[in-house]
Amino acid sequence: QKFVYDFTEGNKDLKDLLGGKGANLAEMTNLGLPVPPGFTITTEACKVYLESGTEPAALRDEVSTHLDALERKMAKKLGQADDPLLVSVRSGAKFSMPGMMDTVLNIGLSDESVRGLAAQSGDERFAWDSYRRLIQMFGKTVLAVDGDLFEEALEEVKQVTGATTDVDLGAPELEQLVERFKGIVVKETGRDFPQDPREQMDLAVRAVFDSWNGDRARLYRRQERIPHDLGTAVNICSMVFGNLGPDSGTGVAFTRDPASGHQGVYGDYLQNAQGEDVVAGIRNTVPLADLEQLDKASYDSLMQIMETLETHYKDLCDIEFTVERGKLWMLQTRVGKRTAAAAFRIATQLVDQGLIDEAEALQRVNGAQLAQLMFPRFAADAAIERIGSGIAASPGAAVGKAVFDSYTAIKWSRSGEQVILIRRETNPDDLDGMLAAEGILTSRGGKTSHAAVVARGMGKTCVCGAEELEVDTKRRRMTAPGGTVVEEGDTVSIDGSSGKVYLGEVPVVPSPVVEYFEGRMHAGADDADELVKAVHRVMAYADRVRRLRVRANADNAEDASRARRFGAQGIGLCRTEHMFLGERREMVERLILADTDSERDSALAGLLPQQKRDFVELFEAMDGLPVTVRLLDPPLHEFLPDITELSVRVALAESRKDANENDLRLLQAVHRLHEQNPMLGLRGVRLGLVIPGLFTMQVRAIAEAAAERKAAKGDPRAEIMIPLVGTVQELEIVREDAEKVIAEIEETYGVDLKLSLGTMIELPRAALTAGQIAESADFFSFGTNDLTQTVWGFSRDDVEASFFTAYLEKGIFGVSPFETIDKDGVGALVRDAVEAGRATRPDLKLGVCGEHGGDPESVHFFHEVGLDYVSCSPFRVPVARLEAGRAAA
Ligand code: ADP
Numbered sequence: 001q002k003f004v005y006d007f008t009e010g011n012k013d014l015k016d017l018l019g020g021k022g023a024n025l026a027e028m029t030n031l032g033l034p035v036p037p038g039f040t041i042t043t044e045a046c047k048v049y050l051e052s053g054t055e056p057a058a059l060r061d062e063v064s065t066h067l068d069a070l071e072r073k074m075a076k077k078l079g080q081a082d083d084p085l086l087v088s089v090r091s092g093a094k095f096s097m098p099g100m101m102d103t104v105l106n107i108g109l110s111d112e113s114v115r116g117l118a119a120q121s122g123d124e125r126f127a128w129d130s131y132r133r134l135i136q137m138f139g140k141t142v143l144a145v146d147g148d149l150f151e152e153a154l155e156e157v158k159q160v161t162g163a164t165t166d167v168d169l170g171a172p173e174l175e176q177l178v179e180r181f182k183g184i185v186v187k188e189t190g191r192d193f194p195q196d197p198r199e200q201m202d203l204a205v206r207a208v209f210d211s212w213n214g215d216r217a218r219l220y221r222r223q224e225r226i227p228h229d230l231g232t233a234v235n236i237c238s239m240v241f242g243n244l245g246p247d248s249g250t251g252v253a254f255t256r257d258p259a260s261g262h263q264g265v266y267g268d269y270l271q272n273a274q275g276e277d278v279v280a281g282i283r284n285t286v287p288l289a290d291l292e293q294l295d296k297a298s299y300d301s302l303m304q305i306m307e308t309l310e311t312h313y314k315d316l317c318d319i320e321f322t323v324e325r326g327k328l329w330m331l332q333t334r335v336g337k338r339t340a341a342a343a344f345r346i347a348t349q350l351v352d353q354g355l356i357d358e359a360e361a362l363q364r365v366n367g368a369q370l371a372q373l374m375f376p377r378f379a380a381d382a383a384i385e386r387i388g389s390g391i392a393a394s395p396g397a398a399v400g401k402a403v404f405d406s407y408t409a410i411k412w413s414r415s416g417e418q419v420i421l422i423r424r425e426t427n428p429d430d431l432d433g434m435l436a437a438e439g440i441l442t443s444r445g446g447k448t449s450h451a452a453v454v455a456r457g458m459g460k461t462c463v464c465g466a467e468e469l470e471v472d473t474k475r476r477r478m479t480a481p482g483g484t485v486v487e488e489g490d491t492v493s494i495d496g497s498s499g500k501v502y503l504g505e506v507p508v509v510p511s512p513v514v515e516y517f518e519g520r521m522h523a524g525a526d527d528a529d530e531l532v533k534a535v536h537r538v539m540a541y542a543d544r545v546r547r548l549r550v551r552a553n554a555d556n557a558e559d560a561s562r563a564r565r566f567g568a569q570g571i572g573l574c575r576t577e578h579m580f581l582g583e584r585r586e587m588v589e590r591l592i593l594a595d596t597d598s599e600r601d602s603a604l605a606g607l608l609p610q611q612k613r614d615f616v617e618l619f620e621a622m623d624g625l626p627v628t629v630r631l632l633d634p635p636l637h638e639f640l641p642d643i644t645e646l647s648v649r650v651a652l653a654e655s656r657k658d659a660n661e662n663d664l665r666l667l668q669a670v671h672r673l674h675e676q677n678p679m680l681g682l683r684g685v686r687l688g689l690v691i692p693g694l695f696t697m698q699v700r701a702i703a704e705a706a707a708e709r710k711a712a713k714g715d716p717r718a719e720i721m722i723p724l725v726g727t728v729q730e731l732e733i734v735r736e737d738a739e740k741v742i743a744e745i746e747e748t749y750g751v752d753l754k755l756s757l758g759t760m761i762e763l764p765r766a767a768l769t770a771g772q773i774a775e776s777a778d779f780f781s782f783g784t785n786d787l788t789q790t791v792w793g794f795s796r797d798d799v800e801a802s803f804f805t806a807y808l809e810k811g812i813f814g815v816s817p818f819e820t821i822d823k824d825g826v827g828a829l830v831r832d833a834v835e836a837g838r839a840t841r842p843d844l845k846l847g848v849c850g851e852h853g854g855d856p857e858s859v860h861f862f863h864e865v866g867l868d869y870v871s872c873s874p875f876r877v878p879v880a881r882l883e884a885g886r887a888a889a
């Protein structure tokens with residue numbers, strides 16, 4: 001096994017082995033770009049070290065061999081007294097990770113070689129500056145000395161000498177500083193700063209390995225679902241110096257703007273500086289464009305290299321570079337992060353430049369980014385005071401009055417106020433308050449905190465972990481760092497997409513992308529938003545290649561029309577229970593309370609015309625497209641009054657001796673229908689089988705509505721769906737009854753309605769006997785919400801409110817199984833049921849309805865297992881279209 005690779009030996013596809021930084025340094029080296037020579041110690045070496053506690057036996061020799069080669073190439077030895085070779089030791093995992101060890105620069109300097117460096121460079125100041133940096137970085141990151149001690153010493157020396165920045169310090173002061181730094185190391189660690197260059201290097205390498213298991217790194221990996229066993233690579237790179245005077249410097253650059261995607265010169269440059277000075281904000285940087293004036297030759301070659309990199313990587317790259325006495329050196333590159341808007345623009349620009357094709361463009365964007373672009377946003381130019389920021393936990397823009405407890409949140413929102421619930425952190429008792437609030441703000445906790453998880457589940461805007469904001473729930477106020485106090489009732493605005501928190505009302509503007517989907521903005525128009533044009537094009541690619549059709553879940557004509565504008569190709573789930581609420585509730589009560597057949601028949605007869613009207617509207621809105629109507633599903637108690645409220649009402653009435661007959665009957669019914677776990681009780685097809693006439697009434701309403709639409713020259717395509725079937729017998733009985741009704745109506749109207757009849761597969765038994773069930777079903781629609789609940793044996797409400805956070809933290813879930821389908825468990829059932837169903841009936845139509853239908857990762861899974869369509873909420877339709885395209889491309 002080979003543990004060390006020279007930069008000339010690797011390439012960009014070896015990220016697993018060489019880490020991102022090492023792989024790209026090798027790639028640039030092989031492109032002939034000016035990269036300081038060096039080598040990379042592999043992640044495999046790190047893994048051995050982490051597992052066994054020592055470096056692999058072969059590592060030391062291999063490093064020596066590569067170091068020898070490097071020394072020969074550079075014609076000097078590491079730490080050589082009269083002319084030292086210096087190197088940096090840089091961590092670099094496959095994924096870039098905050099919390100990993102920082103880089104140590106200038107390894108190889110010692111009390112002796114610092115003088116050699118001074119003589120060779122002819123610059124004493126530079127030599128001492130480099131040495132003090134080494135001790136500082138090494139002390140902090142390798143020897144774990146508190147970094148503030150060095151900073152304080154530096155400040156002191158600056159004050160004593162009247163220097164405003166570190167460049168004002170001369171060689172004697174810096175030499176003095178080195179002495180003080182060395183003193184700090186001895187005092188804090190009980191040992192001298194190591195003078196042996198190889199020892200410096202080996203200790204730094206080991207520190208990089210160790211940092212893989214640091215607390216921050218572990219936490220980050222858990223949150224981002226990066227496996228813990230990847231390990232990190234370590235790069236040893238010969239030093240180039242940006243701190244050799246005004247003709248030297250260091251900078252960062254992007255090949256195009258990561259915020260907008262525009263081409264141009266983006267970056268920062270700092271003269272006479274090393275390494276992290278640019279991002280550390282120690283001195284003021286200048287815009288990269290200024291480098292043209294400062295050093296035209298370096299600027300020109302940088303521009304040329306950036307073009308080479310973009311053409312080679314065919315994507316936006318970010319870059320770290322250094323200029324040493326007029327010579328440009330490349331120190332890092334990678335495909336750069338970008339905003340969601342930039343992702344869409346860049347993808348289409350690269351297509352126009354001929355660098356990538358449309359299939360590749362689809363891989364450069366994703367549904368999560370599209371969803372982000374669909375949230376309303378705060379107007380960018382609003383001059384409102386920003387008081388803090390936290391983690392962008394759940395996107396959106398929310399404005400409301402500050403409240404500090406759930407009770408007030410509920411009370412105020414009931415009286416029509418919009419509120420933002422502010423807590424230190426939330427717990428299950430805050431659920432109702434969170435529901436009532438426009439948004440949630442917490443000062444503690446990360447992306448997997450209770451607030452973040454629950455808010456995402458609810459689709460509420462949430463900023464969490466805004467640590468600089470001090471929340472005092474007792475005194476109902478929050479204090480910002482500047483001293484600004486937010487009292488209960490003050491208006492605050494939170495931006496769940498950026499994590500920013502404002503005092504006052506920031507105006508909210510609708511998303512241009514939604515305006516486009518709604519048809520209020522035309523991508524073809526000359527003045528159309530550039531982003532809209534890009535989204536339009538990417539959606540067109542996706543629609544062209546995808547195999548999965550996308551339908552929407554919608555219960556009324558309004559939602560259906562919107563879904564259609566958003567590109568839905570039908571309705572995959574129309575829930576009929578919503579048609580039983582509101583003023584119709586009374587009729588449903590009559591149905592439930594019916595003691596005799598005639599009472600029941602009259603209640604059903606009252607419901608029939610109303611249901612029919614709903615369907616006529618729906619079929620009209622979806623003319624020519626399939627509409628799957630699900631017969632009544634929820635347990636009956638959901639249509640009845642709350643048991644406690646009703647008991648109180650009856651008790652009060654009884655004490656006043658004016659008890660109302662109907663209330664008493666209702667109360668009896670509620671008691672009779674009360675279930676411990678209604679999720680597993682009398683609902684779905686079971687209702688249809690025990691309440692005579694209920695399902696046939698619904699079937700009649702659907703069939704008559706379809707017949708009327710036909711008579712009106714429409715093209716209704718209704719599909720009747722039976723929920724919660726566990727065995728084929730249930731379906732057979734319902735089908736027989738339904739077919740009779742349909743035949744009767746077809747005869748009356750003299751039409752062929754072509755109604756299909758299918759079932760949901762949402763119980764494990766249904767999935768396991770799918771082959772039998774398919775004998776009686778024209779289609780299956782997987783109800784993955786219920787299937788997840790019944791396969792796991794927990795209900796969604798319980799899991800998200802109570803033990804979900806704990807499960808996330810322990811790594812049992814990476815993500816809620818209600819958000820992304822659990823492929824190994826629930827997914828396996830789906831896969832087998834698809835196969836069994838199709839074996840029985842090759843033309844069986846297969847779809848999925850439920851939250852998973854709009855979840856990017858799940859959509860890819862449904863594509864793979866061969867479903868015909870996914871169905872999701874109207875707003876998610878574009879996301880599903882895009883992901884279905886990405887899955888097929
Ligand atoms: P990070 O992953 O935090 O960016 P890097 O390893 O890229 O860490 O290094 C931190 C800084 O030090 C960067 O600005 C980088 O350009 C600079 N740097 C690293 N190695 C060298 C080197 N051999 N010569 C000069 N500067 C270097």
Ligand code: MG
Pocket residue numbers: 320332
């Ligand atoms: Mg870097």
Ligand code: MG
Pocket residue numbers: 723762783785786
């Ligand atoms: Mg269900």
